[in-house]
Amino acid sequence: MKSLYVRMSVLFCSIILISSFMGFFASNFYYQVKIKPQNDAKLTKMAIGLQQFVQDHPDAVGEYLLSTASLGYKLYLSNGQGDEKFYGLPFRKNDLGEDVLQNVLAGEVYHGVAEFPSQAFVTGFFDNQLSNSIGVPVHINGQTYALFMRPDAEVQFGELRIFFAVLLGVSILFSLWFVLVTVLHVVKPITRLTAATKRISKGRYDIRLNTRRRDEIGQLASHFMIMSQELERTNRARQEFVGNVSHEIESPLTSIQGFAHALKDSALPENQRLEYLSIIDGESRRLSMLSKQLLTLSSLDYDENALQKKSFDLRAQLRQVVQIMEWRLTEKELAVRLHVEDITLQGDTNLLYQVWMNLLSNAIKYTPSGGTITLSAEDTGGSCKVTVADTGEGISAAELPMIFDRFYKVDKARTRDSNSSGLGLSIAKKIIETHGGTIEASSTVGTGTTFTVNLPLL
Numbered sequence: 001m002k003s004l005y006v007r008m009s010v011l012f013c014s015i016i017l018i019s020s021f022m023g024f025f026a027s028n029f030y031y032q033v034k035i036k037p038q039n040d041a042k043l044t045k046m047a048i049g050l051q052q053f054v055q056d057h058p059d060a061v062g063e064y065l066l067s068t069a070s071l072g073y074k075l076y077l078s079n080g081q082g083d084e085k086f087y088g089l090p091f092r093k094n095d096l097g098e099d100v101l102q103n104v105l106a107g108e109v110y111h112g113v114a115e116f117p118s119q120a121f122v123t124g125f126f127d128n129q130l131s132n133s134i135g136v137p138v139h140i141n142g143q144t145y146a147l148f149m150r151p152d153a154e155v156q157f158g159e160l161r162i163f164f165a166v167l168l169g170v171s172i173l174f175s176l177w178f179v180l181v182t183v184l185h186v187v188k189p190i191t192r193l194t195a196a197t198k199r200i201s202k203g204r205y206d207i208r209l210n211t212r213r214r215d216e217i218g219q220l221a222s223h224f225m226i227m228s229q230e231l232e233r234t235n236r237a238r239q240e241f242v243g244n245v246s247h248e249i250e251s252p253l254t255s256i257q258g259f260a261h262a263l264k265d266s267a268l269p270e271n272q273r274l275e276y277l278s279i280i281d282g283e284s285r286r287l288s289m290l291s292k293q294l295l296t297l298s299s300l301d302y303d304e305n306a307l308q309k310k311s312f313d314l315r316a317q318l319r320q321v322v323q324i325m326e327w328r329l330t331e332k333e334l335a336v337r338l339h340v341e342d343i344t345l346q347g348d349t350n351l352l353y354q355v356w357m358n359l360l361s362n363a364i365k366y367t368p369s370g371g372t373i374t375l376s377a378e379d380t381g382g383s384c385k386v387t388v389a390d391t392g393e394g395i396s397a398a399e400l401p402m403i404f405d406r407f408y409k410v411d412k413a414r415t416r417d418s419n420s421s422g423l424g425l426s427i428a429k430k431i432i433e434t435h436g437g438t439i440e441a442s443s444t445v446g447t448g449t450t451f452t453v454n455l456p457l458l
Contacts, residue, residue: 008187012179016172032118040114043134047109047149051136054147058140069152076130076148077138080105088152092128096148100135104146110135113150128153189217193224200228203235249290252283296354296427307348307434314377314384315340317349321356322375325364333369339376343384345455351431358424359388359451366449367392383437384457389450395443403441404429 050068054061065075069088076091078084080101104110116132133150196207207228259276262268268276318340322329329336345352363373371391378385395403402408406426432439437455 008183009180012183013176016175016179020168020172036116037114040111040134043113043150044109044111044136047134047136047147050149051138051147054138054140061140068149072152073149074128074133074152076133077145079143079145091130094130096130100131101146104135104137104148105144107137110146110148112148186217189221193221196224196228200231249287252287255283256280290423294423296351307351309347310349311344311346312349314343314345314386317353318356318375318377318386321353321360324357325360328361328364329373332364332367332371334364334367335372337372337374337376339374339378341378343377343379343457345384345457347435347455348431352435355428355431355453356386356388358428359453362424363388363390363392363449366390371448379457380454382457384455386453386455387450388453389448391448394445394447394449395441396445400441400443404439 050064053064057064065077065085065087069075073088074091075087076084076096077087078101100110100112110133112131112133112135116127116129128150130148133148135146135148138145138147199207207225259280263273263276318338322336322338360373360375367373367390373391374387374389376387376389404425406423408426429439432453432455435455437453439451439453441449441451443449
């Protein structure tokens with residue numbers, strides 16, 4: 001298959017050549033239709049003037065015709081009986097019919113320029129043939145002659161023809177050269193993009209392209225680099241995701257395997273056996289929770305119809321969440337401020353219930369005893385704004401942008417004790433985005449954290 005550079009070069013060069021031919025055909029057509037009749041009329045007028053002068057000055061015929069020929073005309077004088085003379089350069093072709101000569105001698109005016117047959121590639125203006133001339137009868141000393149004349153293109157336009165030929169040739173050559181350079185300028189970035197694509201297919205994302213161009217190719221290169229960075233980030237996230245899942249599964253499985261092996265000892269005391277069984281039960285629950293969270297993420301990622309939307313009372317749902325978490329609030333002596341307007345939402349009640357449970361659970365988990373948690377919901381006109389704010393330990397500015405990443409854990413030292421998988425906030429964000437909403441977090445270390453959810457009402 002030909003390269004794009006060769007194909008575009010051939011295409012543009014063909015366009016230049018075809019345009020040149022079409023321009024020539026158009027000019028030839030214009031000459032045949034418009035200019036040739038005008039030339040015929042002009043030459044006829046000159047021939048008649050020459051006829052009158054020759055008839056009025058029969059003694060100076062030779063000198064006058066030679067003088068006229070030197071000005072750039074070809075002349076032919078004949079009486080039809082063998083007495084004929086040429087003035088100026090010879091005609092390229094003497095193709096004058098005998099009948100034409102006799103008609104002119106009989107007193108007719110011959111319009112050979114207007115009647116010259118049209119041709120596709122050669123304009124009649126440059127055909128130095130005797131038939132392509134104007135003929136008039138001339139009476140000299142009582143004898144009738146036929147005088148034929150036409151412009152001598154070589155004398156009148158010799159230098160101009162060379163000039164225009166050189167001009168046209170050089171213009172075409174430079175046009176072809178500029179086309180080749182221009183096509184190279186267009187194709188070269190595409191070639192680099194092709195090479196970059198091959199590098200990406202091999203897992204190399206360190207792509208550097210020229211994005212300083214302000215045209216469509218520059219925009220394409222810029223977007224290509226953004227795509228490369230996103231692919232790199234996605235690939236890194238996929239690797240981290242697989243590693244995190246493996247780690248999260250391996251840890252409880254190792255515990256289960258170890259304590260199950262210890263239970264095989266028949267001499268193990270009853271209280272210790274119950275403790276081991278309790279640990280196995282807890283790790284099993286942890287594995288079960290992890291599998292459910294992964295299934296939730298998978299369904300939200302790949303199933304567009306995963307949501308089962310219906311209308312429900314948001315205030316009732318938020319009150320239910322607070323009631324379920326009341327024992328934990330009481331245990332940590334936390335105060336709850338509830339400011340919820342009467343709002344009806346359209347959404348998946350089970351998934352949104354999971355969002356509120358996750359946000360409130362995190363607020364309780366990271367708020368010290370005696371703190372305050374504020375839960376509010378208001379209609380902002382076309383959307384619903386739900387805010388969960390606490391007076392906890394807060395999140396640093398460096399970690400805040402990553403809290404919605406999958407398996408990311410702010411307090412890594414306490415994740416084992418809290419049985420956190422690092423999927424809660426990523427699931428909450430995915431649920432909110434699937435509903436067409438947004439979730440944001442703001443925090444100050446030592447002051448607290450605020451999560452803000454915006455959901456469309458319909």
